[in-house]
Amino acid sequence: MLNLFLRTFINRQTLISIKNFYTSIIHTILLLLLPFTPKNMATTDNDAPQPEFDPTVPSTPVSYPIKTLTDLKQRTYFESFHFPFNKASVPLSGNGVDGVMLPNRRRMMVCHDMAGGYIDDKWIQGGSNAESYAIWHWYLIDIFIYFSHNLVTLPPPSWVNAAHKHGVKVLGTFIVEWDEGRAIAEQFLATIDDAKTYAERLAELAHKLGFDGWLINMEVSLNVEKIPILKEFVSHLTEVMHSLVLGSLVIWYDSVTIDGELKWQDQLNGSNKPFFDVCDGIFMNYSWKEDYPRLSAAVAGDRKFDVYMGIDVFGRGTYGGGQWTTNVALDVIKKSDVSAAVFAPGWIYETQQPPDFQTAQNRWWELVEKSWGISQIYPKVLPFYSNFDQGRGYHISVGGNLVSDAPWNNLSNQSFQPYLEFSGDTETETIQAFVDFKQASYSGGGNITFKGVLEGDAYITKRIFHGKIHSGNSLRFTFSVKAEGSSMIGLSLEFTNTNDDMEKKTSILLASWGDTLLTMERFSSKYSSVIMPHHVNKLETAPGWIIQESNVTMQESTLTGIHALCYKSDPKSSSSDYHAVLGHISIQTSAKNAVFPPASEWHVESENLNWKSDPHGNKTVSLKILWKLISDATYAFSKYNIYVENEVNDTAQASKYVGLALVEAYYVTELLIPAGVTSLKFIIQACGINGDLQDVVESPFLRLPVEEL
DSSP states (O other): OHHHHHHHHOOHHHHHHHHHHHHHHHHHHHHHHGGGSOTTOOOOTTTSOOOOOOTTSOOSOBOOOBOOHHHHHHTGGGGSTTGGGGSOOSOOOOSSGGGGSOOSSOOEEEEOOOTTSOSGGGBTTOBSOTTOOOOOOGGGOSEEEOOOSSSEEOOOHHHHHHHHHTTOEEEEEEEEEHHHHHHHHHHHTSSHHHHHHHHHHHHHHHHHHTOOEEEEEEESOOOGGGHHHHHHHHHHHHHHHHHHSTTOEEEEESOBOTTSOBOOOSSOSTTTHHHHTTSSEEEOOSOOOTTHHHHHHHHHGGGGGGEEEEEETTOSSOGGGSGGGHHHHHHHHHHHTOEEEEEOTTHHHHTTOSSOHHHHHHHHHHHHHHHHOOOOOBOOSSSEEEOOOOSEESOEEETTEEEEOSOEEOGGGOOOOOOOOOOOOTTTOSEEEEEESSSOOSSBTOEEEEEEEOOTTOOEEEEEEEEEEEESSEEEEEEEEEEOTTEEEEEEEEEEEEETTEEEEEEEEEOOSSOHHHHHHHHTTTSSEEEOOSEEEEOSSSTTOEEEEEEEEOTTEEEEEEEEEEEESOTTOSOOEEEEEEEEEEEESOSSOOOOOOGGGEEEEEEEEEEEEOTTOOEEEEEEEEEEESSOOOOOEEEEEEEEEEEETTEEOOOEEEEEESSSEEEEEEEEEOTTOOEEEEEEEEEETTSOBOOGGGSOEEEEEOOOO
16 A cells, blocks of 8 residues: 555655665664574575576466576576467558558557556466456557566567557566666666667567567766667667568657756657657656747757656656546647657555446546547458457357356456446446446356347437448458347448548448337448348357358448447337347458368477475376468468367267467466376377467377376
């Protein structure tokens, strides 16, 4: 609680003074007490030191920072067992080559700073906290910074994968602070050659791990003769990053000045502009005054969008107070037409804002949207698939079938997030639409639930996606629905056609299955076209789920909007209750399903095999499974589901879901082997980017005989 109090009410300058004072006292006390500590003092098990983390030893894959200049310079990270797992697998979403460049407009940067970082998100293959922190309003963000107070903060691949899918760039953080930070700065700025070496090491890390650049935070005072070397460090890092990663960014934080003073300017001026001039932008400190955005824009000139005015959501000395009035600062920044940098939106989670995280998060980001507007649009390219998974939940489903009922979190599993509008007013909102990760899902761990009241023949539309797909051919829409009573869901599509500088909008309804004549009578006058599904599939293995397919042909038009249409199949129904669930949406140009290579075209092997048994006779195995295609054929996979089958004398038992892999490797940690099992069959199920799944019986596998111990 004390830490939370400090974060909320005390500014950075005060914290630095307190921290330095506190550190010096603790250091003195330890020096005084250490000689008098008995050498053979007994310790309890709880007091026993935990084994030091050794990244070269095989273990459950984790993300972790680099804490010393020595490790950075010697490139020890690349020798880690965890390095291959930490590679992001999702490239930055964009429209061609230019799609990865920042748009020429004001932008939204978000710096997460959530409780020190590397918490639930450090578990690369997923954790067990269904209520873990997440961000799902990516359509409001241009740049995401993963922040901690370690020397080199490397973004966990789960954050990179989720952000990249939505077109958001991800930056790591290089930070030196406090007294020890000044000693580190003196070391890496010893000479220009040293500075360039460390810059190249940082650029290499971003390139090999698949993220997009760095925030440089030099919160120390420096001897003025080090400033030219510091400028060269920033300039060289920017140059090397641009050469290695198209569209990459290096952002300078408003901290040390050109005179070597640690003096936050809160605006772009002559004291910090020399650093701004040699990189891609500046993250301004939070204590700015109302006219500082305008003054900064004037100094930046044609680079005004590269000025990111800081807002501390905790409200520590920030303009507007942060918290639930963050939008006050956004309104002022918007008026000056510069960019915004929102720091620590995890405030919502850390302070447990009522009534619950999901509701509070939606409410807070709705304020941001109303002030700032939408930054990202999707779908932009085909095929497009979303199952609305937030990357956390209480179960996992595959094709409507429950494969795991264990709580979990893994942001890499996050699908394209819907643009749901949040009013928070349950009394006036006829139908509420929200992502639900507690109830049954068609795929993954989430769905969109529509719940409320519809009287008679009333209907309502709810925004789902705001995109830009150019259509010259037929589009195939597939979506899954589970509904109660006479509740129905259709998809309301908006197409835009521009001819002779005249914009024409066309609305098409993909109606739900049911009475065609009644549907046409109700909606044909409200839409340009009403299309009934050409194929309806009621799943026998997953009762209640209905899969609907519809084809749309629009010549030289652009799909710009997708809404859900909530209505009743029987307007005369005595019940006004409405409850329906949308499980997934898929959009493709082809009617053909994805083609998967057969098991014979894969090479699967194991490494780091480790069998264990305990005094009770329980047997476990840990191992790393690797797979790759033998052929040169090109396939696009979004992820891999991992299953295991226990085999008793070549007779297989039911397969069990083990986990999710985003890279072509998975580490199994201490898998319990039931008595009598003679072999284990690990199955790797490839998942297409359009949502299709390879049949488990045709998937590659690894058969592992159980050893006697």
